[in-house]
Amino acid sequence: MDETSLRVLLERAVADEPPAGPIVASSIAAGLRLRRRRRVRATAAFAAFAAVIVAAGVTVPGLRAGSRPKPASAVSIPPTLWVTAEYPGGPVPGGAVTPISVGTGTAGQPIVTGESDSIISTPDGRTVYIASDRSGWVRAISNVAGTAGRAMSVKPGPVAMAITPDGKTLYVASAGNHHGPGWVTPISVATGKAEAPIAVATAPSSLAITPNGKILYVLSTTTGTVTPISVATGRAEPPIRVYGVSTEPPGWMAVTPDGKTLYVSNFARDEVTPILVATGKAEPPIKAAGPGPGPMVITPNGKTLYVLDIGGPARTVTPITVATNTARSPITVGSAPSVLAITPDGKTVYVADVEGTVTPISVATDMAGPPVMVAQNPDEIVITPDSKRAYVLSDSGPQDGTVTPIVTATNTAGTAVTIPGAAYGRMALAP
């Protein structure tokens, strides 16, 4: 049998094809559901970073970058929540970022920046960076002056950002066309100058930095690898293979506060792989309980890794004991959880659900409490460094986003703020 015969046989095997269902329509419906969950990517990348920050031996433990000691500068920075918005056909064409005062809970005037896809704050909260995947730029927004700087061109397709714990360097991962080489561009926070881009594996999707600020990890989902980059030399080490990290959505990373272990969740294989930072070797994977392990958070004391199961009909959070790398009984939450966050005091894990609820889980007991009602389709949760407020960004549609504050002491929702055009927005708290 030659190749031509095989082609004929294969043609004939599909010849008696039955009629298809409404594939296109159902794909769009499924895609919309998936997209809501995918919005957690940036949050997850941030959560990994946050775990790092918490561990940096700072005075006030905090989930956010704001947990660093205050800068020597006399200018005090009022805590501000920045929300990105695309404004398709809205009042501000292109895109903007809107500041929300944490003190008063009111939204300020949007700053026109153009459409952006990810946002991150420096540890001192003085500068917020936004990146536009489509336009290939990074812009700095001064949290002091409330103005946006010029757009700095980086390698095409910037998809993720991370800042070193000392707040000196911003790293921007660019995926290009998702087929060729990926890049990580270091940018000096002080001068705003970009250094030579570092080549990494194809399609980088998220970044994490060890608490001592020495190693930057770059996750590439297409090649199923994690590439360590030495922050000091800017040199990429040989990639660590975590076979089939995931297909889509991308895998997630989290570093333990002691900086010893990097966890990578493997959506497609229902596993979480620990990588020892010291040796750069992948340990045997942990079989997670629920299907499709996704975003993860680690308690500030480094004892428990909480993994959100976002695959299929899963609606569980699986706690994993870090010391033994074993999964405990999964905790059932909501109906379609999308994202999770942990309070910097390490007491509560909040899990948002597309139905418009946020479920608190007590870290002490691994028990879920009664859900708090928020706007539908929450995509992202950020928590203030003092653990007093959690902010939930929902895709309340059709174009708008809604930010609902939750008082963590009582688990009650406060007055929600609607941000025009922020349906697919992201948030960053500064400081």
Next chain:
Amino acid sequence: MTAAVEEFTEFAAGAAARLRRTAFLLCGDWHTAEDLTQTTLARMFVSWRRISRQDAVYAYASRTLVNAYLADRRRRRSREVLTGWLPETAIEPRACEVRIVVLDALATLPPKMRVVVVLRYWADLSVEQVADVLGCSTGNVKSQSARGLAKLRAVLEEEGTQTILREKRDN
């Protein structure tokens, strides 16, 4: 947003049938094929803005489909019971015979080899494109397709498919 959805719909309407057939040759059943196609298109919809800017949208689709298939295989391995029987459907007998023989033969290949054979000889992807989809070397693709072809040859010739083929050609 709306323009992007329209553009996606246009792409999906054009690509769905072909993706579904490729998926069928990979998994061997039309229902799973439809599920895999839907998963593929749903994932593409999510990243459409980014994907639509690339030249090789269909190659991206193939890659996503193969990933979905391989992930599905891994998930199913433990609970799937392989049988030689397909659901009963009233169809023209000869076509059915060829289909069963070919699918049975394909089912003897390991998942990755099956992907290589289907993408190369049915979806008409080049060695380089298949290597890109699977994230392996071109040498690997070449050896897998040679071995796959040899294995299929052995199985199919045993089954007397040659007669069917000859008939087809004579017609």
